[in-house]
Amino acid sequence: MKVWLRLVRGMRGWVVTGWIVALAVAFSWAQMVPGEMAEYSEPPLIEPPQSPQPPHSPRPPFMPPPPTPLPPEQAAPFAPALAPVGPSSEWGEMIGGANRLAPPTPVVQLHVRAPAQVSPDREIEYRLTVENVSSAPAHHVLVRDRLPRGVDKNIRAEPKATEQKKTKDGDTDLLWDLGTVKPGEQKVIVLAIKPKGNEDVQNRAYVQFEYGQKVTTRIAKPGVRVKTTAPPLAIRYEAVSFQIEVANTGAAPLRNVVVTDELPVALEFVSGKPEPHADKPLTWKLGDVPPYQIRRIEYQAISKQTGTFRNNVKVTAAGGVSAADSAGVTVGEAKLKISISAPQRRLVNRPVPYHITVGNVGSVPLTNVQVSDELPPGGVAFVSASSGGRREGGFARWSLGNLKPGELRSLLVVLRMPTPGRYRNAVQVQASYSPAERADGNIEAKARSEETRIESARVPVLEIDKNTDWLVVGQKAIYTIRLFNPGKDNVLHPSVLVEVPNEMSIIAVRGESTGQQRGQKVFFDPVKVLDGGEEKAYTIEVEAKKAGEAKLRAWWTDGRQE
Template sequence: MKCHGWLLGVVMMMTPLVVGNEARAEDEIPASELPVFALPSDAGVALEKPSAGSDLAPPPPAVNPLFEVANPGLMEEEPESPQGAMLTNFTTAQLGRETEQVVTLSWVGPSEIKVGKPFGYELVVRNVGLETVENVTVKDTFPASVKVVSVEPQAAGGEGFYTWRFGKLEPQEVRRIQMQLVAMEKGEFNCQALVTATSPSMAHIRVSEPKLQVAQSAAKKVMVGDSLPVTVAVSNPGDGNADNVIIHAQLSDGLKHESGSEFHFEIGTLGAGETRAIQVICSAIKGGNQVIRTTVVAEDGVLESTAESVVVVTEATLAVKVDGPSRRYLNRSAQYVVNISNEGTAPANNVKVTSNLPSGFRYTSSTSGGRYDVAAGTLDWFIGSIQPGETKQVAYKCIAIKPGTQNHNAVVSAHRGLAAKDKIDTTVEGIAALFLEVIDVDDPVEVGAQTAYEIRVTNQGSLEASNVVIQALVPPQMEVVGAQGPVRHAQQGQEVVFEPVKKLAPRANAIYRIIVRGTGVGDARFQTRLLSDSLKEPVIEEENTKVYAD
């Protein structure tokens, strides 16, 4: 590659002139009074330092190594002015050491003039170097006390400020500026000129191009719980070194690395044509399509390459469901079914089922080789393997023996730490099953004779009955003689009412007896009503008795 640039050189020259009536020879001007002018530092050019003590010396500029001050040994050879000694001041700027491009700017003219008398001056611009310079521009500034009569060649500007643009200046080429001036007042004044130019520069530079390529390899399919080695290879197929090479890795949420889901490795410098490989060990922790993304950057992000791998992670997912009755009465049988399913994408191996039998039930039987542990109150089955989408089933039977809420829990476990559980609650209840029985002791009954009705209430259920009440209605063919029972009674006309029996235990009974006398011939109907908190509606029983007369 060739690079072209431009170097700007600036030369400023200022000379003091004395306006008076007498002239002095050039050799009478002390060397210290001949000014040596410095280029502005921001132009990148350094000139020779002025003599100590000179009032015209500017502050010393910073020296740019591309510029240097030439030894001021070139002088314009001009005849002496009739008005006095010729003043020839000049300065040079070297625009480039390699190509030796040097431009000089010189004032040629008398060092002392007279008020009101025209005098001639010449500015000489010379390329003393070996290379062409371009955009050569000369700028001249005069004080208000000096009148410019004429300039040749013509210049832009006016009113004390003039600019000449010469364009190119070939090696050893000279451009001269002629001017006629008139000093309007006595004293000293400075004439300041400035020359600028640009110089081309060319450098041959070799440009190399490092490149990055990344490739990674991993298994296409693994199971949850497996290790997953991932190999990442980084190469530089370019022709230059790749610096600051860093590998950035990012894992999806189904993969795990000891450094987290995002981590990096620093490779450093990767030479041209060089390849380096690293191995990353991940763990599969979740089923589905999992992504490994690797990005390699170098040169502080200027170079980048990305690779991505998709790994199918299969997973056995167990589900269990317990089916059974939510309510059972005491001493009734119940069956419970445990359904085990594999809802995942991989086989479930070494599957086991454990179900507890609550204390409110008594075990009777099981299917599929279930084993009952009396001491632990548990049932165990070994299922083996369940394929994806497959369901297997075990069952057991038991009898409710204790009231209350009974919990049936089932737990399924398998290889690789798979587990699932489910439960069902069964409410075991007792029932108060009241049975009412009424019999007459004598049938038929003669008018004037006595007989009795025996009332028996039996709780045939499994739950005690509460607030058991007997109400008896004696038919009009009879009259009440007396009554007996487990509780007190009251009589109102033909009706006999016993106070409530607070609790009647299962298998227990209560016996009542009402004594009557026949008073009229006919078919007498003795009616008994049974009431209890355990009954939604009363139980009514009638007993027929024939009353006759001779």
């Protein structure tokens, strides 16, 4: 009994406390300004109502008409459908499930903001925000706003509507053509209208856009490409190899492939792999070539003429497929020439000059040109050699390197004969050429000089030397005339007379005495004395004027003769 009394007393205390709190809250509410709660309960902008018109409105609920599709010619470019290459792009796999590589789909949202309540004499401003929230562009974006009935005709819109038109029901639609909205892009339209009465105003806005895909299905078809190759340089009377490559560049077989090659008349067919089915023109029937495969033809021909020739190749196949190509080859000739000249007479133990001329008279470059001069027997002494010549045993040798077609090289070797007699000198030249078909080929040429008579004398003699054995019109040369006294007796007042051939013109004269030119002749004044064993030297520089064989002559006199 005591326990229950304690519980009752406790409950009474809690009840009294609750009444006190309730009275305090009621007193605080009584102090608030009327209308303050309504102001806090309404935000400045709210979403437009999504429900139909209120029950008290006489108009039926508004049902937006379906968007009008745009004509095909205004459709935006379609994004290509990405399908995996190979078997995964076949119909069977695409039907079995969604294409995992499909491009993203655009998503466009429309947000309309409007005041919840305005005074009857104020305009209502709407903010229509169009936003592309996807990663794909949306094309031909069109915003349509159906104006409420019972509003003022003076409408403010920024930007201005693209079009304004009436519907069948008498409503007015404002249209904004926004074009393409890029991913993440926003576009805002501000629309302000002014109601005429006291009825609530409902405004409806819509957005539509276009999105599509374009796919391409390729039809397999064959393609042909032909390539003809030939060496750029070939040698006359040597085999030349030609290669023909026929490639099917398409995804379908190439049927009934025929190759024809119009070989130039100067080239004669020798053999082929495979062998042709006909030779005028050369014809190969290759049959069918699978997709992306290559067929090769190789054949050899010999040219009996020099010059540049071109053979034309054509490939045809079923369905009108064809291709053509050509290749050119220059046929040249490897040819060497060598000559050697020597004086007709010389004294014993006097220098004997031999002029050697090496020329590439062919039409192909020559390499590794080697010249050798086998010294005459009988104790002949090697004195000197020009252009890097050297003595190797009983030979004088030169390494000339390369010779271009038409190029000439002049060499000089000087020997000394110890005994009287008749001597001849033999020279040889070897060179290589490089046809494209095989390893280097070799050619050679030989020459032998005229006899040189070596003799003894006791009276003065003239020796004529020249710095070159060949001259081209316009080139210059120097002749050296030596007056040598091999005896022991002195010769008084000797003079020298030189006659230059008409094929040359005299440029300059020099010597032990003054030279006087008279036409094509040069008279050198006498010297006082020519001692035994002494020599006097005179030089004449000339220039070649016209082609031909030219000989320069010289005499000496002791001053007692005219």
